[in-house]
Amino acid sequence: MILRSVISSNQSYSRTLTNMTLLSPTPSHFHMPQNSPKNKNVAVIGAGSAGLVTARELHREGHSVVVFERENQLGGTWVYTPATESDPIGIDPNREIAHSSLYLSLRVNLPRKVMGYRDYPFVAKKKPNRDPRRYPGHKEVLDYLKDFAVDFGLIGLVRFGMEVGHVGLLENGKWKVSSKKRENDVVFVHEEYDAVVICNGHYTEPRTADIPGLEVWPGKQIHSHNYRVPDPFRDQVVVLIGSAASATDISREIAEVAKEVHISSRSATSGVPLKLPGYDNVWQHSMIESVGIDGGVNFRDGSKVLADIILHCTGYKYHFPFLETNGIVTVDDNRVGPLYKHIFPPAFAPSLSFVGLPWKVIPFPLCELQSKWIAGILSGRISLPSKEDMNADIEAFYSSMEASCIPKRYTHNMDDYQFDYDDWLAAECGSPLSEEWRKQMYFISRKNKKTQPETYRDQWDDDDLIIQAHEDFVKYIPELAQAQKLPR
Numbered sequence: 283m284i285l286r287s288v289i290s291s292n293q294s295y296s297r298t299l300t301n302m303t304l305l306s307p308t309p310s311h312f313h314m315p316q317n318s319p320k321n322k323n324v325a326v327i328g329a330g331s332a333g334l335v336t337a338r339e340l341h342r343e344g345h346s347v348v349v350f351e352r353e354n355q356l357g358g359t360w361v362y363t364p365a366t367e368s369d370p371i372g373i374d375p376n377r378e379i380a381h382s383s384l385y386l387s388l389r390v391n392l393p394r395k396v397m398g399y400r401d402y403p404f405v406a407k408k409k410p411n412r413d414p415r416r417y418p419g420h421k422e423v424l425d426y427l428k429d430f431a432v433d434f435g436l437i438g439l440v441r442f443g444m445e446v447g448h449v450g451l452l453e454n455g456k457w458k459v460s461s462k463k464r465e466n467d468v469v470f471v472h473e474e475y476d477a478v479v480i481c482n483g484h485y486t487e488p489r490t491a492d493i494p495g496l497e498v499w500p501g502k503q504i505h506s507h508n509y510r511v512p513d514p515f516r517d518q519v520v521v522l523i524g525s526a527a528s529a530t531d532i533s534r535e536i537a538e539v540a541k542e543v544h545i546s547s548r549s550a551t552s553g554v555p556l557k558l559p560g561y562d563n564v565w566q567h568s569m570i571e572s573v574g575i576d577g578g579v580n581f582r583d584g585s586k587v588l589a590d591i592i593l594h595c596t597g598y599k600y601h602f603p604f605l606e607t608n609g610i611v612t613v614d615d616n617r618v619g620p621l622y623k624h625i626f627p628p629a630f631a632p633s634l635s636f637v638g639l640p641w642k643v644i645p646f647p648l649c650e651l652q653s654k655w656i657a658g659i660l661s662g663r664i665s666l667p668s669k670e671d672m673n674a675d676i677e678a679f680y681s682s683m684e685a686s687c688i689p690k691r692y693t694h695n696m697d698d699y700q701f702d703y704d705d706w707l708a709a710e711c712g713s714p715l716s717e718e719w720r721k722q723m724y725f726i727s728r729k730n731k732k733t734q735p736e737t738y739r740d741q742w743d744d745d746d747l748i749i750q751a752h753e754d755f756v757k758y759i760p761e762l763a764q765a766q767k768l769p770r
């Protein structure tokens with residue numbers, strides 16, 4: 283019964299584009315090829331939420347796994363640091379990198395039950411210093427990832443403090459991975475692996491708006507990657523560019539201390555600046571036309587403000603400085619390609635793969651399915667189509683984007699078809715499809731985030747879905763059946 287309802291609701295979420303590109307041309311096919319070594323030596327780059335679940339899936343499948351992590355702890359994005367980079371706008375290629383873009387006050391923007399891995403529910407734990415809220419603060423996510431790593435015995439697979447500087451294909455078909463101690467060493471260790479899975483995250487390399495006049499504009503500029511606390515904005519006139527989740531949170535937070543906040547976004551529909559409801563010092567503007575030497579910021583709506591700071595909440599670039607593929611895999615206007623199903627470059631499949639590229643998604647369960655698929659393919663349990671068929675699928679995808687006038691930079695945006703994608707992967711892996719409660723909870727929370735950005739984390743009316751999720755989780759955590767109070 284559950285299966286049937288999932289399939290029928292999928293139909294309403296899917297788009298023609300999606301159906302065409304995701305559901306063809308690969309049928310599910312499971313087979314175990316003869317004379318092919320089943321277990322591979324696999325290097326995973328990164329021990330964030332993508333790298334950890336990848337390590338688990340590869341390990342479960344019987345592969346040997348080494349995870350390279352340049353930081354001294356796991357968690358990637360979820361390791362908050364008060365440190366910011368020497369170049370606050372993040373353009374200088376020689377700057378010391380701060381990996382995480384978290385700000386101190388950040389609470390997750392998805393209900394925790396939606397956010398967690400499929401078979402390792404992100405439920406509140408009765409342990410000291412844990413955050414039981416439905417939308418917990420960032421530390422709770424890090425604690426969850428640490429629990430996950432411990433419970434699946436992953437810590438011993440990770441080489442902490444080891445930065446991968448180069449990955450390249452050898453003549454024998456293996457990958458050379460060169461790594462070094464991040465802190466002090468210049469000496470690289472060179473090793474060979476059968477396969478490499480890249481899980482290095484994509485929220486570290488800032489993208490900034492290209493605005494005429496910025497080179498002479500005298501104010502300060504900062505990218506949200508380097509935003510931590512509102513204090514530096516006290517009494518300042520701030521222009522904030524962007525309208526995604528971080529922009530919404532940060533604009534409200536700095537409004538508490540700033541003199542004025544002017545939000546510039548593509549989505550502004552009015553021809554004139556509008557005051558943000560509930561705020562005396564926040565205005566919504568159209569996009570910026572230009573900035574001037576007098577400190578002026580001129581908006582397309584004809585308005586102008588004299589600003590002290592421009593805060594770019596304008597997103598990030600995919601960045602793989604270590605990857606050498608002779609130009610076969612490229613990043614072009616934030617399209618990483620060519621990639622079959624956002625994972626495998628056909629020329630190198632299946633020995634090179636990427637986990638975690640899609641955005642506007644629920645990342646943890648999506649990465650879980652991506653890595654399950656990769657693990658099964660590497661062992662020969664699941665097979666890929668021919669290179670020609672993979673290339674044809676990619677071409678069809680790109681052509682359909684072009685025909686729909688969708689810019690390249692949205693290639694990995696899965697806003698309205700992530701569940702079709704997840705379910706396609708699940709079917710390939712022989713795993714259950716996405717849970718109906720997860721889909722519904724996701725869409726409700728997305729709507730609430732839009733309509734009540736200040737309160738969606740603390741007010742909701744989908745308790746019925748919380749109960750359904752809870753019932754589902756009992757199969758992974760039997761103790762939940764005895765819970766006195768329904769965990770949120």
Ligand SMILES: Cc1cc2nc3c(=O)[nH]c(=O)nc-3n(C[C@H](O)[C@H](O)[C@H](O)COP(=O)(O)OP(=O)(O)OC[C@H]3O[C@@H](n4cnc5c(N)ncnc54)[C@H](O)[C@@H]3O)c2cc1C
Pocket residue numbers: 327328329330331332333350351352353356357358359360381383384385389390391392397444445446447481482483484485528604637638644645646
């Ligand atoms: C501000 C912000 C808020 C977010 N909020 C949410 C949310 O509420 N819910 C949600 O589900 N998602 C959220 N996300 C998305 C979040 O990024 C993903 O949930 C997820 O953490 C991404 O995991 P990842 O493993 O792909 O990348 P990361 O977490 O970035 O991990 C990548 C790892 O790779 C390592 N690495 C990179 N390069 C190298 C190298 N050369 N050698 C060795 N190691 C390397 C890094 O040190 C890092 O540990 C948010 C993201 C941001 C930026």
